[in-house]
Structure formats: C-alpha cells, structure tokens
Amino acid sequence: MAATLCTMMKTRIDRILVVLLTLSFLSMIYHDYMDFDSSIVTRSWSVETATATESDAIFNFQYDNAFTNFSLPEWLENFIHNQSIATHNDIISDPNERFLVLSCHKYGGGLPEKCGGLTDRLRFLPYFIWIAHQTGRKLLIKYTKPYPLEEFFVPPDDGLDWRLPDEQLENYKKEWEYYGNRSEENYKSQRRMPWHVSIHEAPWNETRFIFVNNNLNKVGHLIQRLTGSQEKLMWPGLFRRMFKPSKALGGVIESLVKESGLVPGQYGAAHIRAMYPPGKRGFKGKLNTTKAFKDNIGDNAANCVVKAMPETSHIYVATDTSEILDYLLHESSTWASNRTMRASREKMALDAHTGPPAKIVARPDYNVSSLHFDESNFPGLSGKAPPQAYFQIFVDLWMLAHSKCISQGLGGFGHFASMLSGNHLSCRNRHRDYVLGVLDSCPSPSELKMMKRNVARF
Numbered sequence: 001m002a003a004t005l006c007t008m009m010k011t012r013i014d015r016i017l018v019v020l021l022t023l024s025f026l027s028m029i030y031h032d033y034m035d036f037d038s039s040i041v042t043r044s045w046s047v048e049t050a051t052a053t054e055s056d057a058i059f060n061f062q063y064d065n066a067f068t069n070f071s072l073p074e075w076l077e078n079f080i081h082n083q084s085i086a087t088h089n090d091i092i093s094d095p096n097e098r099f100l101v102l103s104c105h106k107y108g109g110g111l112p113e114k115c116g117g118l119t120d121r122l123r124f125l126p127y128f129i130w131i132a133h134q135t136g137r138k139l140l141i142k143y144t145k146p147y148p149l150e151e152f153f154v155p156p157d158d159g160l161d162w163r164l165p166d167e168q169l170e171n172y173k174k175e176w177e178y179y180g181n182r183s184e185e186n187y188k189s190q191r192r193m194p195w196h197v198s199i200h201e202a203p204w205n206e207t208r209f210i211f212v213n214n215n216l217n218k219v220g221h222l223i224q225r226l227t228g229s230q231e232k233l234m235w236p237g238l239f240r241r242m243f244k245p246s247k248a249l250g251g252v253i254e255s256l257v258k259e260s261g262l263v264p265g266q267y268g269a270a271h272i273r274a275m276y277p278p279g280k281r282g283f284k285g286k287l288n289t290t291k292a293f294k295d296n297i298g299d300n301a302a303n304c305v306v307k308a309m310p311e312t313s314h315i316y317v318a319t320d321t322s323e324i325l326d327y328l329l330h331e332s333s334t335w336a337s338n339r340t341m342r343a344s345r346e347k348m349a350l351d352a353h354t355g356p357p358a359k360i361v362a363r364p365d366y367n368v369s370s371l372h373f374d375e376s377n378f379p380g381l382s383g384k385a386p387p388q389a390y391f392q393i394f395v396d397l398w399m400l401a402h403s404k405c406i407s408q409g410l411g412g413f414g415h416f417a418s419m420l421s422g423n424h425l426s427c428r429n430r431h432r433d434y435v436l437g438v439l440d441s442c443p444s445p446s447e448l449k450m451m452k453r454n455v456a457r458f
Contacts, residue, residue, distance in 0.1 A: 059244065059245060059247075059250040059253075059254065060254065061250075061253050061254060061257050061262075061264060061398075061402065062240070062244065062264060062402070063240070063264055063265065063402070066237070066240040067158070067237070067240065067241065069422070070236040070237030070240060070422055071237055072234060072237040072238065072241070073227065073228070073229045073234065075130075075133060075227070076126075076129065076130075076133075076227075076229070076234065076238065078133075079129060079132070079133045079139075079160075080159070080160045080241055083138055083139070083160050083161065089165075089168065091138060092164070092165075092168045092171050092172070093168070093171055095208075097138065097208075098135070098136065098137045098138070098207075098208050098209075098210075099137055099138045099139075099140055099164075099172075099208065099209045099210070100128060100131060100132045100135070100137045100138070100139055100140070100199075100210050100212065101139075101140045101141065101142050101164060101172075101209055101210065101211045101212070102121070102125070102128060102139075102140070102141045102142075102212060102213075102214060103141070103142050103143065103144075103179065103211045103212065103213060104121065104143045104144070104145045104213060105142075105143070105144050105145060105176075105179060105180055105211070105213075106144070106145070106180045107179075107180065107181070107182050107183070107184060107186075107187035108181070108182070108183065108184055108187070109180070109181050110180075111184075112145050112376070113145060113187065113213055114374065115143075115145060115213055115373075115374055116373075116374055117372060117373045117374060117393075117413070118373045118393055118394070118397065118413075119412045119413050119416040120374075120412075121143075121214070121373075122416070123220070123412070123416060124214050124219055124220065124223070125238065125242075126223050126227060126229075126231050126234050126235070126238065127195075127196070127214075127219045127222065127223050127226070127227075128195070128212070128214060129238075130196075130223075130226055130227045131195055131196050131199055134196075135199055135200070137210075139160070139162060140162050140163065140164045141162045141163070141164070142163075142164040142211070145374075145376075146373065146374075146375070146376055146384070146385070146387075146390065147387045147390070150163060150246065151246060151248075151387040151390075152245070152246055152249050152387070152390065152391070152394045153242075153243040153244065153245065153246065153249075153394065154243070154244060154245075154246050155242060155243070155244070156240065156241065156242075156243070156244040159240075159241040159242055159243075159244075160241055160242050162242060172208070172209040175207060175208065175209040175210070175211060176209070176211065179211040187213075190212065190213065191213050191214075193212075194219075195212060195214075196219075196222070196226060231419070232419045232424050232425065235416075235419040235420055236419070236420060236421065236422035239401065239420045245394065245398060248387075248388075248391075249391055249394055249395070252391055252395060253395055253398055253399070256363060256364065256395065256399075259364070260314065260359075260361045261314070262314055262316065262361060262399070264402040265402060265403075265404050266312075266314075266404060267312055267313070267314040267315065267316055267361070267403055267404065268305035268306070268308060268309040268312040268314070268315050268316070268358070268403055268404060268405045268406070268407070269305065269315065269316040269317070269318070269399065269400050269403035269405070269406050269407070269417075270301040270302060270304065270305050270315060270316075270317050270318070270319075270406070270407045270409075270431065271318050271319070271396075271400060271406065271407075271408055271409055271411075271413060271414025271417065272297055272298065272301050272317065272318070272319035272320070272321070272324055272409050272431075272432075273319070273320050273409050273410045273411040273413070273414070274293075274294050274297050274319065274320060274321040274324060275289075275320050275321055276409075276410040276411055291323065291327075294321055294323050294324050294327065295324070295327045295331075295332070296438060297324060297409075297431075297432065297438060298317075298319075298324040298325075298327050298328045298332065298335075299328075299332055299334060299335070300431050300432075300438055300439070300440060300442075301317070301407050301409065301431040301432070302315055302317070302328060302332075302334070302335050302358070302360065303334075303431075303442065304407035304429050304430070304431040304439075304442035305358070305405065305406075305407045306357050306358060307407075307429065307442045308405040308406075308407060308427055308428065308429045308442070309404055309405035309427065312358050312404070312405070313358055313359060314358055314359050314361050315358045315359070315360055315361065316361045316362070316399045316400065316403060317360055317361070317362050318362070318396035318399065318400055318413075318414075318417075319362075319366075320370070322366055322367040322369075325360070325362050325366045325367075326367070328360045329360055329362070332356075334356060334357070335356045335357075335358075335360050336356065337355070337356060337359065337360075363392060363395055363396070365392070368392070370390075370392035370393055370396075371385055371389045371390055371392075371393075373390055373393055377389075396413075396417075397413070397416075397417055397420070400414065400417035400418070400420075400421070401417050401420035401421050402421070403421055404421075404423060404427060405423060405427035405428065405429075406418045406421060406423075406427070406428050407428075407429050407430070407431045407442065408428060408429070408430050408431070409430070409431055409432040410432055410433075410434060428444070428445065429442045429443060429444050429445075430442070430443055430444075430445065430448050433448060433452075435452065435455075436448075436451065436452065436455065
C-alpha cells in the first residue's frame with residue numbers, strides 16, 4: 001500500500017513539474033505589460049525572449065511508413081518526384097522555370113491580406129498542385145502573415161520542397177512587389193479567380209512567378225472532376241510528403257507525447273468547437289455559453305470517441321474552450337482522473353480501482369487562448385505576437401491527424417484533420433451538428449445524413 005502511494009505521489013509530482021516548466025516557458029513567450037494612461041489600459045507584447053530553443057533531437061511522432069501506407073494518384077506522385085528537394089536555388093535562377101506560389105502577404109503597399117485560418121489556406125492545395133502540374137510549373141508557398149510557414153512546418157526528407165527563400169528575392173522581386181502593391185480591386189477579384197482557367201490567359205500565362213491567395217476560391221467541388229481523385233483520399237499522403245513540424249514545434253509535440261504516452265495511430269481524438277458562431281454554414285442554434293451546455297458537449301464528445309474506438313486508452317481533445325477541458329480533466333463524473341473529486345461532486349461512492357474509460361489528453365497550455373492564424377495579435381494587444389503564439393493550432397492539427405479515430409463537431413478544422421488522418425472514411429463519427437445540435441447517438445456521417453433526411457420530412 002505504501003509503495004503504491006509513493007508511486008502515485010511521484011507521478012503526480014512529475015506532472016506538476018511538467019506543468020510548471022510549461023507555464024514558465026509560456027511566461028517568457030507571452031510576457032505582456034500594462035501602461036496606465038488616464039485610466040486606459042494598454043497591453044503590449046514584449047518579444048525579446050520569444051525565441052524558442054530548437055532541439056536537435058530527431059522528431060519521432062509520425063508514421064515510419066507514411067509514404068508507402070498513404071499512396072497518391074500517379075500524376076501527383078510524379079509531380080512530387082519531379083520537383084527538386086533540399087534547395088531551389090538552381091531552378092529559381094533558371095529563367096525557363098515557372099512557378100505558382102500560394103501566399104499570404106499584403107496589398108495596396110502595406111495592407112494585410114485576409115487569408116483565413118490554417119485549414120482555409122491549406123485545404124485546396126491539391127487543386128493548385130494540379131494546376132502547376134498541368135502548366136509545367138513548380139508549386140511553392142510563401143507566407144509573411146503572420147509568419148513564414150517554415151516557422152511551423154518544413155518539408156520532410158525526400159518530400160516536396162515548397163519553400164521560396166528570401167535569399168532568391170532578386171529572381172522574383174518584380175512579381176513580389178506587384179503582388180504587395182496591387183489595388184484593392186485586384187486583390188479582391190484575384191481571391192475569387194478560377195485559376196484553372198485564368199492561368200492559361202494573359203497576362204498570367206506569361207508571368208514567371210504567379211502569387212495567389214486561395215482563401216475565397218472555393219473549388220472543393222472541382223477537385224475530383226479536374227484531377228480524377230477525391231481530395232479526402234489524396235490528403236493523408238500529400239500532407240506527409242509536404243509537411244513535418246519545425247524543430248521548435250517538434251520539440252513541443254515530443255514533450256507532450258512523452259508525458260502522455262500517445263503513440264501515432266493508437267489513440268482516439270475529439271475536436272470540439274463550442275463557440276462556433278451562429279449563422280455560419282447553416283448553423284441554426286444560438287450561441288450557448290453556459291457551463292452546463294459546455295460540460296454536456298465535452299462529455300458527449302468523449303463518449304463518441306469511445307464509441308468509434310472502444311479499445312482506446314487515450315483521447316486527445318482539441319477545443320476552442322478551455323472550460324471544457326477543465327471539466328473533463330477535473331470535474332466530470334465519467335472522465336476526471338481525480339476519483340475522490342468525482343465521488344464527492346456526484347455524491348456517490350466509487351471503487352478505488354475504478355477509473356475513467358480513457359485518459360483525457362490535451363496540450364499542457366490548453367488554458368492559454370489559441371491565436372487565430374489570420375490575426376497578428378490577441379484583441380487588446382498591440383504589436384505582433386511571436387510565432388509561438390500560434391503553436392497551439394499546429395500542435396492540435398498534428399495530434400488530430402495522427403489519431404486512429406475522430407469524433408467531429410462543428411467547423412472545418414476537425415473535418416480537415418480527419419482527412420489527414422487517413423481514417424476519414426473508416427473511423428469517424430459526429431458528436432454535434434449544425435442543425436441537430438448535440439448528437440448523443442454519435443452517428444457516422446452516413447447515419448447523420450439519414451437522420452437529417454428524416455427530420456426534413458417532418
């Protein structure tokens with residue numbers, strides 16, 4: 001008994017130390033201060049200590065055989081194989097080479113573009129790769145807003161190198177300056193341009209570097225017709241041939257999985273967007289911010305993960321609402337690991353050996369708000385947030401993408417992550433719907449369609 005208690009105390013102390021170290025690191029990143037002027041509070045970023053120490057350790061939290069397990073259509077495999085890796089110096093300086101560059105930069109000489117979140121920016125990559133393939137161009141990515149994508153993702157070894165180095169600016173300066181200084185009218189029209197048609201027309205067919213903002217070009221319905229392949233089947237292999245975490249981001253992920261014991265493809269996951277705004281994508285519900293409502297969403301989402309994957313011992317939860325994770329980790333009568341608290345809260349006696357159906361796992365900094373990828377800083381803060389302020393987005397995406405099964409709620413982030421997982425068609429259910437609300441039955445996508453048809457009849 002004493003040995004068991006000692007082991008439990010040591011485990012708890014280790015976890016506390018991990019949390020304290022994480023908070024200490026975050027305090028360095030998010031150091032903000034207040035200047036008082038006539039009772040007006042101004043909060044500003046201080047970023048002198050914001051540079052994360054990059055570990056030289058090998059990043060391990062990925063599938064060893066991803067390239068062979070996640071196949072690609074022949075045309076896409078050939079495109080990736082034929083685009084050089086490691087360096088673009090030779091092809092960028094070659095006047096006969098042409099490029100299609102996905103970008104988020106500026107217009108009007110300094111006004112920031114609207115580019116949407118990470119999912120909005122990446123979702124239609126297959127469409128643009130197909131255009132590059134059809135027109136003999138290389139596909140590159142160059143963001144300046146909020147930061148270069150290389151701060152978060154880099155090309156994997158033997159994958160497609162999509163980087164456009166600043167050191168090669170002289171080779172694309174003319175097109176880059178045009179892009180950053182184009183008029184608001186051109187900026188708006190180009191965001192909606194059907195590039196699979198326009199790229200064959202003047203002046204684009206003669207432009208060496210074409211920079212595009214693809215956020216509003218909603219071409220998902222065209223991808224299968226144009227390429228002959230479904231995007232949901234392309235994404236698992238494409239994602240792993242184009243992206244792996246940067247050293248700084250990879251270090252954060254490795255620390256998380258070391259503490260939690262997660263293994264790629266051996267855990268379930270839930271994406272919960274409790275604060276999804278009314279009016280989007282036909283969402284009929286009102287924004288409910290009560291604790292009881294959030295608690296119910298959390299319990300149901302975790303239940304749905306277990307229904308999709310009964311054997312799972314861990315559930316990774318990504319959410320826009322820290323209160324849900326606080327509840328699941330510390331208060332839920334089903335999921336909280338603190339059995340004494342659960343017993344007193346529910347006024348029920350639990351056997352000492354009874355535990356939750358699966359362990360809830362989240363980022364150690366889940367209570368730190370995630371900064372939207374299209375914003376330069378949190379509301380009320382001046383200046384520009386450091387790159388680490390966006391890490392939560394990429395950590396959650398990577399962790400969801402390497403789960404075996406996902407329970408999906410509202411918003412596109414969880415849907416995109418499910419496509420990346422490779423199990424989008426085989427191990428996914430829904431815990432919440434735009435019209436039907438919280439789904440206690442945890443239906444599969446096909447079951448949900450049938451439910452909505454039945455509702456529509458009445």
